[in-house]
Amino acid sequence: MARRRRPTSVVTGIGDDSAVLRFEPGQDTLVTTDLSIEGVHFRREWHPPESVGHRCLVRGLSDIAAMGGLPAAAFLSLALPEDLPQSWVNRFLDGLLKLARRYKVQLAGGDIAQSPRQICADIVVIGSVPQDKAILRSGARPGDVVYVTGSLGGSAAVLQNLRKGRRASPRLKTGSPHFYPEPRIATGQWLRTHALASAMIDLSDGLSTDLSHICDESHVRAVIDAELLPVHPAARKQREGLELALHGGEDYELLFTAPSSVSVPNRISGVPVTRIGEIARYDRKKPQVEALIYGSKRPLLSKGWEHFAKGFAWQSEAEKSAHRAPSRN
Amino acid sequence: MARRRRPTSVVTGIGDDSAVLRFEPGQDTLVTTDLSIEGVHFRREWHPPESVGHRCLVRGLSDIAAMGGLPAAAFLSLALPEDLPQSWVNRFLDGLLKLARRYKVQLAGGDIAQSPRQICADIVVIGSVPQDKAILRSGARPGDVVYVTGSLGGSAAVLQNLRKGRRASPRLKTGSPHFYPEPRIATGQWLRTHALASAMIDLSDGLSTDLSHICDESHVRAVIDAELLPVHPAARKQREGLELALHGGEDYELLFTAPSSVSVPNRISGVPVTRIGEIARYDRKKPQVEALIYGSKRPLLSKGWEHFAKGFAWQSEAEKSAHRAPSRN
Numbered sequence: 001m002a003r004r005r006r007p008t009s010v011v012t013g014i015g016d017d018s019a020v021l022r023f024e025p026g027q028d029t030l031v032t033t034d035l036s037i038e039g040v041h042f043r044r045e046w047h048p049p050e051s052v053g054h055r056c057l058v059r060g061l062s063d064i065a066a067m068g069g070l071p072a073a074a075f076l077s078l079a080l081p082e083d084l085p086q087s088w089v090n091r092f093l094d095g096l097l098k099l100a101r102r103y104k105v106q107l108a109g110g111d112i113a114q115s116p117r118q119i120c121a122d123i124v125v126i127g128s129v130p131q132d133k134a135i136l137r138s139g140a141r142p143g144d145v146v147y148v149t150g151s152l153g154g155s156a157a158v159l160q161n162l163r164k165g166r167r168a169s170p171r172l173k174t175g176s177p178h179f180y181p182e183p184r185i186a187t188g189q190w191l192r193t194h195a196l197a198s199a200m201i202d203l204s205d206g207l208s209t210d211l212s213h214i215c216d217e218s219h220v221r222a223v224i225d226a227e228l229l230p231v232h233p234a235a236r237k238q239r240e241g242l243e244l245a246l247h248g249g250e251d252y253e254l255l256f257t258a259p260s261s262v263s264v265p266n267r268i269s270g271v272p273v274t275r276i277g278e279i280a281r282y283d284r285k286k287p288q289v290e291a292l293i294y295g296s297k298r299p300l301l302s303k304g305w306e307h308f309a310k311g312f313a314w315q316s317e318a319e320k321s322a323h324r325a326p327s328r329n
Numbered sequence: 330m331a332r333r334r335r336p337t338s339v340v341t342g343i344g345d346d347s348a349v350l351r352f353e354p355g356q357d358t359l360v361t362t363d364l365s366i367e368g369v370h371f372r373r374e375w376h377p378p379e380s381v382g383h384r385c386l387v388r389g390l391s392d393i394a395a396m397g398g399l400p401a402a403a404f405l406s407l408a409l410p411e412d413l414p415q416s417w418v419n420r421f422l423d424g425l426l427k428l429a430r431r432y433k434v435q436l437a438g439g440d441i442a443q444s445p446r447q448i449c450a451d452i453v454v455i456g457s458v459p460q461d462k463a464i465l466r467s468g469a470r471p472g473d474v475v476y477v478t479g480s481l482g483g484s485a486a487v488l489q490n491l492r493k494g495r496r497a498s499p500r501l502k503t504g505s506p507h508f509y510p511e512p513r514i515a516t517g518q519w520l521r522t523h524a525l526a527s528a529m530i531d532l533s534d535g536l537s538t539d540l541s542h543i544c545d546e547s548h549v550r551a552v553i554d555a556e557l558l559p560v561h562p563a564a565r566k567q568r569e570g571l572e573l574a575l576h577g578g579e580d581y582e583l584l585f586t587a588p589s590s591v592s593v594p595n596r597i598s599g600v601p602v603t604r605i606g607e608i609a610r611y612d613r614k615k616p617q618v619e620a621l622i623y624g625s626k627r628p629l630l631s632k633g634w635e636h637f638a639k640g641f642a643w644q645s646e647a648e649k650s651a652h653r654a655p656s657r658n
Contacts, residue, residue, distance in 0.1 A: 010402050010437045019438040021402060023457060024353035033404045033438065033453055039445040040408075073339055073350060075362045077406075077451045079369075108339045109348040109362065111451070116368040120444070122406045122451035124362055128352060 012136065015217065017066040017202060018127070020134050028134055030127040032063035038118035046162045049088045050095030051179040052121075055250075057096045059204065060125030061103060061183035062252040066202035068135040068192025069127040071185065073108040074100060077122040079115035092121075103185060135192055135256070140199035140218035144257040144279040147264060149184050149271045151177075152207060153241060154232030156248025160240075177232065181252040186269035188254055196264055200256040206249040208289060209302040214257065215279075215288045224277030224300070226293040246291065247303040341465065344546065346395040346531060347456070349463050357463055359456040361392035367447035375491045378417045379424030380508040381450075384579075386425045388533065389454030390432060390512035391581040395531035397464040397521025398456040400514065402437040403429060406451040408444035421450075432514060464521055464585070469528035469547035473586040473608040476593060478513050478600045480506075481536060482570060483561030485577025489569075506561065510581040515598035517583055525593055529585040535578040537618060538631040543586065544617045553606030553629070555622040575620065576632040 011028060012020040018030035036042060036056040047055070057074060064071045076096070080089065100107055105125070158178035184202070191197040199218055201210045207229075211222050226242060232251075235244040257279055258264050266273055280286075287299030340357060341349040347359040365371060365385040376384070386403060393400045405425070409418065429436055434454070487507035513531070520526040528547055530539045536558075540551050555571060561580075564573040586608055587593050595602055609615075616628030 010435045013435065013437040014439075019402070019404070021437070021455065023356055023358055027352055029352055029358070031402075031404060031438065031453070031455065033406050033440050033451070035406045035408055035440045035442040035449075035451070037408050037442050037444055037449075040443050073348070073360075075348070075360060075453065077362050077364045079364055079366050079449055106339045106342065108342040108350065109360065110343075111362050111364045113364040113366050114369050115366055115447070115449070117446050118444070120364075120366075120408055120449045122362070122364070122440070124360070124404065124453050126350065126360065 012134070016137050017063040018069065018134075020067070022131065026131050028129050028131050030064055030067050030069045030129060030134065031124065032060050033122060033124045034059035034063070036121045036123070038120070047179065049091035050098075053092040053095030053097075054099050054180050056121050056123050057099050057105075057125070058181050058183050058252055060123045061099070061105070061185060062202040062204060064125055064127035065183050065185045065188035066135070066200050066254060067127070067129060068133065068188045068197070068200065069129045070189060071103055071105045071125050071127040073106045073126045075108060075124040076110035077112070078110065079113045079120040081115050081117055081119065084119065103183070129192065133192055135188070135197050135200040137199055137201050137214050137217035140214050140220050140257040140279045141259070142220055142279055142281040143260055144198050145260050145264070145275055146211070146222055146224060146255070146257050146277040146279060147273050148203070148207070148230065148253055148255050148276050149187055149268070149273055150251065150253040151230040151232040151272075152203070152251055152253065153235030153244035153248045154178065155181060155250040156244040157232060157234035157238055157241070160238060160244065177234075177251060181250065183252055184254045184271060187271045190268050191256060196258050196262050197256040198258055200254055203251045203253045203255050204249055206247045206303070207245065207255065208247050208300045209249075210255055211289050212302045214255070218279070219282050220279045221282055221286060221288050221290070222277055222279050223290045223292065223297070226291050228274060228276045230272065230274045242293075246300065341463070345466050346392040347398065347463075349396070351460070355460050357458050357460050359393055359396050359398045359458060359463065360453065361389050362451060362453045363388035363392070365450040365452070367449070376508065378420035379427075382421040382424030382426075383428050383509050385450045385452050386428050386434075386454070387510050387512050387581055389452045390428070390434070390514060391531040391533065393454055393456035394512050394514045394517035395464070395529050395583060396456070396458060397462065397517045397526070397529065398458045399518060400432055400434045400454050400456040402435050402455045404437060404453040405439035406441070407439065408442045408449040410444050410446055410448065413448065432512070458521065462521055464517070464526050464529040466528055466530050466543050466546035469543050469549050469586040469608045470588070471549055471608055471610040472589055473527050474589050474593070474604055475540070475551055475553060475584070475586050475606040475608060476602050477532070477536070477559065477582055477584050477605050478516050478597070478602055479580065479582040480559040480561040480601075481532070481580050481582065482564030482573035482577045483507065484510060484579040485535075485573040486561060486563035486567055486570070489567060489573065506563075506580060510579065512581055513583045513600060516600045519597050520583075520585060525587050525591050526585040527587055529583055532580045532582045532584055533578055535576040535632065536574065536584065537576050537629045538578075539584055540618050541631045543584070547608070548611050549608045550611055550615060550617050550619070551606055551608050552619045552621065552626070555620050557603060557605045559601065559603045571622070575629065
């Protein structure tokens, strides 16, 4: 990359989990920004304010984890309706700050504005990795093995229950992957320091969508074995459990690839790691992502898990990119 | 400040125009984030989309200018109603990107989400200054002189006309300080490289409010001479012209202080600079900011200029800080 006159250069911009900036040689700075919109990403009647605050910050922390980075500071922009009780805001901040403290992330600034109607929060997380060590989406190679951390479909299963009118009990909420998911910072860092992963992304939009992003950026295709998927117990209880694991979003687990010659532990920083498939050479006649389901290969289409009724969908990375492009549809 | 274990430390967090982060010795990184909410900061029937995009980015660039910094990259988070025409988004981005190109700022990422109702944009601007050279709000000393760049009240005068139902003609809009204000990047940088300014802030909330922020952070008070104020011609045409210059927001000019021994040019980087008052010792029996108006001293209360009817006010820095604290009211 040509040396720029500016002291700061953008090493990797739009199209990965975080942007990579270089202020000084030796270290790269990661920046990620994520919106949480009432009625789209959460509902006041479903989500306790602490969970909304937690989930808001997790989105950013998980993007830093997916680069193998260490988060350092967060910035919060909040647009709030005038009639929102102060207690809601306090509890939102409690949830957000509790998670921030746990990962030693300082809330370093932000903005506050009135919103005519819905709550709108934007979280910016800034982190770092040693120069050129960020794990990008673009490094997967044919023959690499596909791995996933933790289990899949848990968040979508809880959401499914909420949609069916089954309120989650507070006890359930505390341990639930939907209300209080854990960002996989330590696992991402371990993979980076051991230089094991060739490509990585976090599972925010769902396995089918996020794996297709790795395939897009790496110019490869992938085949996964549905029987190997670590389906979350909450998803396994439901008839559509496998669908939830394949397409459900917001698990905030890490999806990564590694050369087959590399020995990947089955537990990293206390988090289970499961081999779920492999990367193949790009072939325009074959589906980008295929799944072996009950012995037969089927194309796995990117289906962002439908979030709420009335056409609100999980925000897809495809949509993001299209918008950043700058055009959508 | 104690050395932290983390590679990144927050040098100055909440309470200045931008946060100051240090990733490596030798250079400080500036981060600022600003919301633009439909119905609060703009109206679709008043503001052409290009102006909304321009104003969105100006808010961040102006915060970097107020630190004496150089902007490098921007991140845009956009929440858009489903029925918003694609052409609105394209024109918004045109306005934003045109300004970004002019200041060599790269749009390096962001997020996009659906918004149930109003448009909500959050802009993050990242910039840099040499280590410890950011011009803070806290450096004003008794005896310092208060200066302002450009002219004041122009933006509020245009807004006043819009509120009265007088639509601005497109020709007017192009040159208007309200629709297309200019961030004072070069002036801020000049002041920083010449080490002339002791404190600086940008005029986003209005002179009365922003000067009180310098007084708060510097533990001083200020006296300004209303007759010295460079009132914008558009404001001068209105009966309440002086009020618009004293309290009107969104001029995005720079307000700074400098020791009286220093010779400040009356034009910096092509922008007029006007001496408008001076800094005095803090005295709890005296008003924090006073204005000499028609020969008599009056307390100048911080009045964020009222933006729209129905109680929507300019977003005040006081509100921001209160919220960041984290409590409001």
